[in-house]
Amino acid sequence: MKEISVIVPVYNAEKYLQNCVESIIQQTYQNIEIILINDGSTDNSYAVMQRLQEKDKRIRIFSRENKGTLYTRIEGAKLASGEYIMYVDADDYIDNVMIEKLLQQVGEADIIRCGYIVENLTRHTKKQGEEYFKQKTILKRENFQKLYELYLTTYQYSSICIQLIKTEIFKQIHFENIKSINMCEDLYLNLQAVTKAKEIIFLPEPYYHYMIRENSTCTTLSIEKIQKRMIDGTYVYMQLYDYIKKWNIDNAQNQSIIANRILKELVVQAKPLFYISCSKKQIVNVLQKVVQSTDFNQVKKLANKNQLDFFEKIVYEEKWTKFYHWGKILIEPKYRLKAIIKKIIYKE
Numbered sequence: 001m002k003e004i005s006v007i008v009p010v011y012n013a014e015k016y017l018q019n020c021v022e023s024i025i026q027q028t029y030q031n032i033e034i035i036l037i038n039d040g041s042t043d044n045s046y047a048v049m050q051r052l053q054e055k056d057k058r059i060r061i062f063s064r065e066n067k068g069t070l071y072t073r074i075e076g077a078k079l080a081s082g083e084y085i086m087y088v089d090a091d092d093y094i095d096n097v098m099i100e101k102l103l104q105q106v107g108e109a110d111i112i113r114c115g116y117i118v119e120n121l122t123r124h125t126k127k128q129g130e131e132y133f134k135q136k137t138i139l140k141r142e143n144f145q146k147l148y149e150l151y152l153t154t155y156q157y158s159s160i161c162i163q164l165i166k167t168e169i170f171k172q173i174h175f176e177n178i179k180s181i182n183m184c185e186d187l188y189l190n191l192q193a194v195t196k197a198k199e200i201i202f203l204p205e206p207y208y209h210y211m212i213r214e215n216s217t218c219t220t221l222s223i224e225k226i227q228k229r230m231i232d233g234t235y236v237y238m239q240l241y242d243y244i245k246k247w248n249i250d251n252a253q254n255q256s257i258i259a260n261r262i263l264k265e266l267v268v269q270a271k272p273l274f275y276i277s278c279s280k281k282q283i284v285n286v287l288q289k290v291v292q293s294t295d296f297n298q299v300k301k302l303a304n305k306n307q308l309d310f311f312e313k314i315v316y317e318e319k320w321t322k323f324y325h326w327g328k329i330l331i332e333p334k335y336r337l338k339a340i341i342k343k344i345i346y347k348e
Contacts, residue, residue, distance in 0.1 A: 002083045004032045004099055004164065007076030009069050010049065011039040013090035016211070017048045023093035025056050029100040034059045035076050040066025045090075070185040073160070074178065077170040084164040091211050092161065098207035102164050105136070110197035113163035115206035121213050129210065131156055133202035141198050148247045151191070152240060152257050158187040162208040169196045183229040183269075184236035191243055221272050227286045230269045234295045237262045241302065259303035266290065 006024050010017060017036075024034055036059060038046045046063050053059040062079070077085055084106075088094060102112045116129040132150055139147060150157055173192045181188065194200070221229075240258050244250045273283045290296060300308065 002031065002103065003081065004029070004084050004086060004103070005035060005076075005080030005082030005167065006032055006086045006088060006099075007035045007037070007073065007080065008088050008090050009037055009039055009072035009076065010041060010045050010090045011066070011069070011072075012041045012043045012045060014041075014044045014048050016091040017045060018052070020088060020090050020093050021052050021059070023096065024088060025058075026096045027094075027099050028097050029103060032058060032099065033080070033082060035079055036061045037072050037076055037079075038063035039068070039072045040064065068180060068182050068185075070178070070181055070188065073185070073189060074170075074175050077167070080167055080170075083167060085167050085170065086164050087161045088208075089161055089210075091213065093209050093211075095207040095209075099164075101205065101207060102203070105201055105203060106164065107199075107201070109138070109199045109201045110166045110169055111163055111193060111199075112201040112203070113157075114203045114208065116159070116162050116208040116210050117206045118210050118212060121211060128206050129156075131202070131204065134204050136204070137202040139200045139202070144194070144200075144247070145249070147194065147200070148244070148249055151187075151194075152244070152254060152261070158184070158190060159210075160186040160189050160193075161210075165193055166197075169193050172196050179235065181232040181236060182225075183232035188236050188239065191239060195243065195246060221276065223273070223276065223278055223282060223286060226269065226272055226276075227289060230266055230286070230290045231293050231295070233265050233269055234262055234290065234293060234299065237265065238295045238298055241298070255302040256304060259299050262299050263303065263308070 008017075008020060008024075013020070021034065021036070024032070034056070036049045036052070038049060038061070046061075049059075049061045049063075053061050060079070062075075067075075073087060076087070084103075086099065098114065102114060106112045115131050117126060118129050119126045132146075132154075147157070170193075173196065237258065240261075241250075241255065244254050244258070270283070270287065273286065
């Protein structure tokens with residue numbers, strides 16, 4: 001029987017960790033090791049880890065200073081003794097048949113991936129995540145073209161958590177010069193894994209439960225953290241440019257797609273700046289530092305003039321004042337876009 005190494009990075013997850021690990025312990029496939037790595041938590045996460053280890057000796061626990069999710073996932077891969085690795089986030093959970101169902105189909109695949117359920121606990125909603133492959137699909141490297149296109153145009157295949165990955169894949173990846181990033185870590189790892197894979201299997205059945213809890217990100221992020229997320233995101237998405245060359249799909253159209261994706265993502269990542277207490281000048285300073293970064297200079301080379309116009313107007317021109325004003329209005333809880341449109345149409 002193949003041994004599976006399930007890796008759970010843990011950071012301030014004392015409220016959710018028990019449920020997460022219980023879902024792994026209760027797997028119908030039992031030949032697993034569970035690696036819990038405490039990434040410098042400041043709550044009682046480590047105490048929860050110790051109690052769980054007493055309950056199940058398949059659990060191995062580690063603890064160290066905070067290094068971030070990416071470092072923790074890589075460290076977990078190095079500690080793994082199983083033939084396949086699976087990642088589970090500490091605030092999510094998995095169906096008790098997930099590992100068994102994936103292994104039943106694995107064959108010679110390097111990666112086998114399933115669907116997922118998104119559970120929004122704030123809105124009390126549950127829905128299946130969108131995935132392109134609606135039935136079992138086996139892709140060999142010579143047929144990865146469609147998958148490469150999906151990496152360029154969607155976010156669907158960024159998650160590292162809804163799949164088994166052959167441990168040997170990680171042994172082929174060089175992490176010596178890894179950059180410290182706290183944005184798009186999943187995509188960063190997946191791009192490398194997919195490029196090394198010879199065969200990938202996609203299953204449509206949703207066995208992973210991705211939990212969306214009360215959004216506190218906007219109230220806890222500082223200006224400095226938002227700026228770093230924007231710079232990190234630009235760095236990771238620029239990795240796509242290196243990969244389209246490796247995948248032999250480097251052309252003007254795909255370069256434009258990458259540039260457009262980065263510019264849109266930067267606007268999205270800038271949104272929390274409206275929620276925290278900072279001035280227009282501070283926000284402009286953040287955006288200017290982003291566009292002065294080495295990676296953004298590379299984006300400029302890929303983008304066409306029209307793509308850059310909107311972003312550069314936000315950063316440099318006086319129209320920023322109007323953008324800031326309407327941005328503040330649209331995110332205030334008492335305002336809704338529908339209500340604003342209604343007022344404009346009916347003059348109410």
